[in-house]
Every structure is written in structure tokens, then in C-alpha cells.
Amino acid sequence: MCLAVKTFIAFLNDMRIDKLFVTQDISDRKAAHKLVQAIGIEPELIEDPGFAYQWVRRHADPVITGKKVLLLTENKGSFLKKCPGTSYYTCCGYQILYMASYCSMDCAYCILQVYFHPPLLQLFVNHEAIFSELDKSKGLLDSRRIGTGEFTDSLIWEPFTDLTEQLVNYFADQDRLVLELKTKTTNIRRLKSLTHNRKTIVAWSLNTPEIIRTLEKGTASLEARLKAAWQCQQWGYPLAFHFDPMVIYPGWQQDYKRVIEMLFERLNPENMVWISMGTFRFIPALKSIIQRRFADTTLVYGEFIPGLDGKLRYLRPLREDVYSNMAEWIRQYAPEVALYLCMEDDCIWENSLGFNPASCGGLPAILDQAALEVCNLK
Ligand code: SF4
Numbered sequence: 001m002c003l004a005v006k007t008f009i010a011f012l013n014d015m016r017i018d019k020l021f022v023t024q025d026i027s028d029r030k031a032a033h034k035l036v037q038a039i040g041i042e043p044e045l046i047e048d049p050g051f052a053y054q055w056v057r058r059h060a061d062p063v064i065t066g067k068k069v070l071l072l073t074e075n076k077g078s079f080l081k082k083c084p085g086t087s088y089y090t091c092c093g094y095q096i097l098y099m100a101s102y103c104s105m106d107c108a109y110c111i112l113q114v115y116f117h118p119p120l121l122q123l124f125v126n127h128e129a130i131f132s133e134l135d136k137s138k139g140l141l142d143s144r145r146i147g148t149g150e151f152t153d154s155l156i157w158e159p160f161t162d163l164t165e166q167l168v169n170y171f172a173d174q175d176r177l178v179l180e181l182k183t184k185t186t187n188i189r190r191l192k193s194l195t196h197n198r199k200t201i202v203a204w205s206l207n208t209p210e211i212i213r214t215l216e217k218g219t220a221s222l223e224a225r226l227k228a229a230w231q232c233q234q235w236g237y238p239l240a241f242h243f244d245p246m247v248i249y250p251g252w253q254q255d256y257k258r259v260i261e262m263l264f265e266r267l268n269p270e271n272m273v274w275i276s277m278g279t280f281r282f283i284p285a286l287k288s289i290i291q292r293r294f295a296d297t298t299l300v301y302g303e304f305i306p307g308l309d310g311k312l313r314y315l316r317p318l319r320e321d322v323y324s325n326m327a328e329w330i331r332q333y334a335p336e337v338a339l340y341l342c343m344e345d346d347c348i349w350e351n352s353l354g355f356n357p358a359s360c361g362g363l364p365a366i367l368d369q370a371a372l373e374v375c376n377l378k
Pocket of ligand 1: 102103104105106107109110111112151152153184219
């Protein structure tokens, strides 16, 4: 292997923790000790997680403060959650594995800035409970697809914990379930030597270099994401890609088209399980946060229309234009790939992709079938 690739796979994003809280109830556990050691700063023991929330809330900008404050605690609730889609739009029926929350990277459009009150990094240490819940639930789940990248980035935690490794090992033995790790990092080093049996999909959110540069602070470059994806392909992992959120700006067509070209110049379409698309949308509460924290961006100043779920979206013809162009470009290279829209209605599906998932058994069934074929499920 050439030196450049070696150096590249050794890279870990610089998640920097300035303040570490540990709840007393887990402070004696081996997993907590290992994490504290890996993080390398003196923890403050607290009885109530609420103390850490208050600590973050007292700062002038809790959104940015929370990106360097980590709470290690126990998840006393359920680890498996249904994706919070709404009935107004076509939802993929994804299962979320809630192992951690928030993110050390800083995307202007990130919903997590308003989703958690206050936002702070939180990692659950009761890993054994994850696996016992998976054991109990796996035969009962509606979906074959489980992902850790909904409330956090799946791979930002790699410098501190081997949880991903444990999950990949667990899913390798599953016949009807796949794990999706979704990321904007290149933290793939630990994936190298795992026996995954193609039951783990490594997925990247992709965007244009312009959007990455201006709106995705602290994330890996497009080139680095594609290089990491190529490396995972070499290690036998199935891949997926998410173009979400796509942003309309002068020159978006040529920029997104170029990203598609780069994607397929480097990667094998037959190894891609799915590609999703979603245009920029936001709940009204996010607008003032983006205006305050990213004063230079024009992101929220376009013409938006409120959807049935209360989120503001680009006007329908604009969204259809983005999706139909993208679909045309993608299908030139990958006519067979499962291409889907995130939270759009039947009419947009028909007008931009030419079909309505309900007529093909529903979106969850289409994606389960894609996993079945590309990941060798039974
Ligand atoms: S990488 Fe994802 S989770 Fe992290 S800040 Fe960006 S959008 Fe949010």
C-alpha cells in the first residue's frame, strides 16, 4: 500500500473534548474507565445528567460549547427507535440505533442544533444493553435496516470506543439485518480487519465542494470521503451515499453533476446498496440559529414553503428539478441502484423519479430488497 493511502487511513477527525462529565452510577464500570482513559482528561462525577445540561446551557453559545462537552452515562430507555418520519411524506421506515447523540463537526443546516435541549455530546456506556435489546427485538423489527447515524455521526466516536467494532461483529452474524454507518469523516481505520460478512454498509453524506467548504465545518473534504469509500470497498464493505441536504445556489447543476462523475469514476455502482436524495429543509426554530451562527450564508434566504410537517422546503418545481436532474445523472452510471427521496410526497416521486414507491410495495420494501441483494441477506 502506498504511503499516501497509509497516512490517510490513519487519520482521525480531531474531536476535541474540553469538559468531561461522568454520571456516578456508571463511573465504576470497566467501559467507563476505558473511555475516560482514551479521552485523557479528568472527569467530573455528577449524580444527575441534568447538571451537565445546565452547565452547557449557562454558556453564551450552548450549540458550540456542547460540541466539546461530553457526558458519559447510561441509556435507561430504549436503544432502538423508529425514524421520526411523518405520515404526510414517504418514509423509509428506518430503525435508529441510539448509541450516542450530537456531533463534534459543525454543519450550518444540522437539525441537532435544535433537537437536543441543550445539545451536548453524549455517549452511552451500557453497551451490553444494546446487544441484549437487539437480541430480543431482531425478529420483531419491521425493517431490515438499522443505523447509528441519525442522532450523531456514526464514526466520530472512533478515537474513543470500539463500539463500532462490536456492532460490525454482531451484525456479521445476522441473516436478516444490516447495519448502516453514516458519516462525513474518514474514520475508517478500525473497519479494516473486521469480519463483516457484508452485513455492514458504510455510507457517506456527499455534497459539492462549495457546500462542504461553506456549510460543513470540520468535515472531511469530498475527495477524502470518496477515498475512504474506495478503501472500504476494497475491504469488501457494501456502500451507500446520501445527497442530503442538496442546496440550490448559482451553479448547483454543474457542481452536483461533477460530484456524481467523481463518485462513479472512483466506485463500483454494483457495490452501492442505495443512494438517497433530499433538498435542504428546516424547522422554523433553526432559522435564527443559522442566521446567528453562520452570518455569511444565504442558505435560509431563498423562497421556502411550509410543508405538512411544519418544515420549510424549496418550492415544489425547484425540488423536482433538482431530483430529476440528479436521477438522470446517477442513472447514466447506475441504472439499477435503489435511488430514493427522503421525506417527499408521491407526486414529487412521480414527477422526478417516474414512479411511486407505493406501486412497488412501498419504500421500506424497496430498500429491504436492495439490502437483500447487495448484502447477501436471506
Ligand atoms: S455531520 Fe451530521 S450530525 Fe454532524 S454536524 Fe453535520 S449534519 Fe450534524
